[in-house]
Amino acid sequence: MSRQKGYWSFRLKDYGTGYLFMLPWAIGFSAFVGFPVGWSLFNSFNNVRLTNDGFKYEWVGLENFRRVLTEDNIYPIQLLTYFQEMLLIIPLILIFSFFVSLLLNQRLPGRSLIRAIFFLPVIFATGQVLMELFGQGAGKLPFIAQYNLDGVIREFVGPRIAEPLLNVLSKAVIILWYSGVQILIFIAGYQTISRSVYEAIRIDGATPWESFWKITLPGMIPFIGLNAIFTVVDLFTFPFNPVMYTVRDNMFRPQTGYGYASAQAWMYFLLILFLLGAVLWITYRSVIKRGGFR
Structure with missing residues (x-):
């Protein structure tokens, strides 16, 4: 456990700065690309209707x-x-x-x-x-x-x-x-x-x-x-x-x-x-x- 903890501590110190610089891009990609693409894929397997109460989803698979x-x-x-x-x-x-x-x-x-x-x-x-x-x-x-x-x-x-x-x-x-x-x-x-x-x-x-x-x-x-x-x-x-x-x-x-x-x-x-x-x-x-x- 101590060796594994030391390994991850070393990785964090070694790559932490790079991950920190990537964080704004990762957040932006997830919010403005990843989520819309995932939602679009989910919609393609559903019958989506817009009602007064919002979106209604009915699973239809590959229909x-x-x-x-x-x-x-x-x-x-x-x-x-x-x-x-x-x-x-x-x-x-x-x-x-x-x-x-x-x-x-x-x-x-x-x-x-x-x-x-x-x-x-x-x-x-x-x-x-x-x-x-x-x-x-x-x-x-x-x-x-x-x-x-x-x-x-x-x-x-x-x-x-x-x-x-x-x-x-x-x-x-x-x-x-x-x-x-x-x-x-x-x-x-x-x-x-x-x-x-x-x-x-x-x-x-x-x-x-x-x-x-x-x-x-x-x-x-x-x-x-x-x-x-x-x-x-x-x-x-x-x-x-x-x-x-x-x-x-x-x-x-x-x-x-x-x-x-x-x-x-x-x-x-x-x-x-x-x-x-x-x-x-x-x-x-x-x-x-x-x-x-x-």
């Missing part, structure tokens, strides 16, 4: 999830359609931000000013500002209607693929706006690659094209994974996300209510977790393959 999958004719289709759009948008944002950051990493006049310009949309185009710009048509590309690309795309790729593809094209400007943080992360990633490696491969006679495939791209794989995770989370909380609108509307409908809407939200959340898990697995396997973890 809300069954109703979402078998009785709802809108939400599953809406969820899968938006998921398809995100699978198209995420690679576009990563590719665009990767090559823009590659250009901005070069030594050129006014490099700091150009970097700031690319990051400005992240500051201005958020929240209500973004909604107002999109409402005025600033987020659309005019040449889509001008050259009738809508009909051309539907004719060549079919209606099933054309619908998410056209939705992505209609958000092309916003895709560019949502690349600012990724550009900064990629620029920071380039600084982790030693210049001596580039000098050594240049002495061996390698071209810039070869150095990109042999040095730059393999060294940026962890940052590509990090940006993919950030982009997934960022886009799945997109202000114009139709899935979130549907969940919010069902919260206040007498036929659905909080329990049904919570079940929809958790299905959406599990889909996001699945995609994040896939990104982490692909990144981990890529790093392991090139011997990044020992």
